[in-house]
Amino acid sequence: MSRKIHTIQDVVDWNLCVGCGACVAMCTHNHGTTLEDIGSVGIRPKFTGDYCKHCSDCLSICPGYSIDASEVRDTELETAIENLLVGTYHALYEGHSADPYIRYTGSSGGVLTSLAAYCLEQEGMDFVLHTAMNPDEPWKNRTVISRSREELIARAGSRYCTSSPCEWLDRIENNDKPCVFIGKPCDVAALTKARRVRPELDRKVGLAMSFFCAGTPCSDAVMELANTLGADTQDISSVHFRGQGWPGKFRVNRGPESEPITNTYIDTWKKLSRRRPFRCHICPDGMGQLSDIVSGDAWNRYTGTGENPGLSHVIVRTAHGREILKKAEDAGYLNLLTIEPDDIIEAQGLVLRRTMAFGRIVGMKLTGAPTTEFKNFHLLQAWLKNNPSTMLISIFGTLKRMALRGLYRKGTSYYR
Numbered sequence: 001m002s003r004k005i006h007t008i009q010d011v012v013d014w015n016l017c018v019g020c021g022a023c024v025a026m027c028t029h030n031h032g033t034t035l036e037d038i039g040s041v042g043i044r045p046k047f048t049g050d051y052c053k054h055c056s057d058c059l060s061i062c063p064g065y066s067i068d069a070s071e072v073r074d075t076e077l078e079t080a081i082e083n084l085l086v087g088t089y090h091a092l093y094e095g096h097s098a099d100p101y102i103r104y105t106g107s108s109g110g111v112l113t114s115l116a117a118y119c120l121e122q123e124g125m126d127f128v129l130h131t132a133m134n135p136d137e138p139w140k141n142r143t144v145i146s147r148s149r150e151e152l153i154a155r156a157g158s159r160y161c162t163s164s165p166c167e168w169l170d171r172i173e174n175n176d177k178p179c180v181f182i183g184k185p186c187d188v189a190a191l192t193k194a195r196r197v198r199p200e201l202d203r204k205v206g207l208a209m210s211f212f213c214a215g216t217p218c219s220d221a222v223m224e225l226a227n228t229l230g231a232d233t234q235d236i237s238s239v240h241f242r243g244q245g246w247p248g249k250f251r252v253n254r255g256p257e258s259e260p261i262t263n264t265y266i267d268t269w270k271k272l273s274r275r276r277p278f279r280c281h282i283c284p285d286g287m288g289q290l291s292d293i294v295s296g297d298a299w300n301r302y303t304g305t306g307e308n309p310g311l312s313h314v315i316v317r318t319a320h321g322r323e324i325l326k327k328a329e330d331a332g333y334l335n336l337l338t339i340e341p342d343d344i345i346e347a348q349g350l351v352l353r354r355t356m357a358f359g360r361i362v363g364m365k366l367t368g369a370p371t372t373e374f375k376n377f378h379l380l381q382a383w384l385k386n387n388p389s390t391m392l393i394s395i396f397g398t399l400k401r402m403a404l405r406g407l408y409r410k411g412t413s414y415y416r
């Protein structure tokens, strides 16, 4: 049995798929590739024809196969600042939407929603491709297109669940005017790769935004949490993970007759985060190095109790992102203050994951399993920042986890 990646099916079978959906949107052979949300696993491609089983074309755009930080679409890379733990950037801010309602409704400061609204209202961009609740199964996500501020606000807020916004990249490619893309860092990595091979798509991406991401739990995890809190699956009318204050609560609605069920952000993440795909544990790109603009929680400014007014960290990765952000600020869409890289390092657990990635990948390789190739993330230097015991834990902890769960064998699913 081959222990190398030759096809997208291999990416799926070795637990390296992130479920972005780019292979579905960009397939030129049209041989019936679809996506399915496997409740205990995540969104995965399904190949109905024999053709895809032997085709390797999609690997060139697959973030489960490889991600290269140097592919960032920045026209002024020479003036960008390099930071080992935060990545390459042009500017760093803390801030929030200037619209109090968007700030209140958004996940942290509503920065992504406000910037998307700016692009629609002031930059003549046509639509925003992003992610929202699936109304038919509210514990799941679906890919959506928003064309107005009202639609954006209705779909604001983080959804800690598997998502596949790249499944509609062809809609951006085939549109007349530029559009906004919002997705996980791995979604933006897929978009970036696709832009390199599809010039028309490249021209139509008006802005690519992402958020800090520690990984996407599977949809069963969300449903089971709602059940544990007392909601029967058939009664659930909506599920929200964040918003209405910072950090906001997990909220399950069961129609107008019942009171919403809520749970704290901390307990919700504690329970859901156990059900993230294995691929998320080795990811060094939690702060979206390929995006124009990426936003996360300014946890270093959270008071530690109750709901605070929302505050985001904002990393500007490209000259284009810098220009759009400046214009949005000048037009009164955002309130921003400059910060230092240490503010982000202090705020983010994702920094630790970045320093562990090298050791975890070594641990994987020792089992003989193939891994995602992460290029130009300076993972060795980041790993050397750890003390020796943490370095050993990163290798041998992964080795142990892979051995106990049989992940060194192709086709073993890991989630718990």
Ligand SMILES: Cc1cc2nc3c(=O)[nH]c(=O)nc-3n(C[C@H](O)[C@H](O)[C@H](O)COP(=O)(O)OP(=O)(O)OC[C@H]3O[C@@H](n4cnc5c(N)ncnc54)[C@H](O)[C@@H]3O)c2cc1C
Pocket: 105, 106, 107, 108, 109, 110, 111, 112, 113, 114, 130, 131, 132, 141, 155, 156, 157, 158, 159, 160, 161, 162, 163, 164, 165, 182, 183, 184, 211, 212, 213, 214, 215, 216, 217, 242, 295, 296, 297, 298, 312, 313, 348, 350
């Ligand atoms: C799975 C996940 C993990 C995260 N991990 C971290 C973390 O470790 N540290 C941290 O600081 N922040 C993390 N965040 C990001 C954080 O919760 C906020 O999203 C971020 O601060 C941006 O806030 P905002 O108010 O600007 O976004 P908003 O204005 O609320 O906009 C959020 C946008 O994200 C899109 N979106 C929501 N969920 C998904 C999804 N599952 N897939 C694709 N797009 C989605 C929405 O469509 C919306 O356009 C995570 C978010 C998610 C979804």
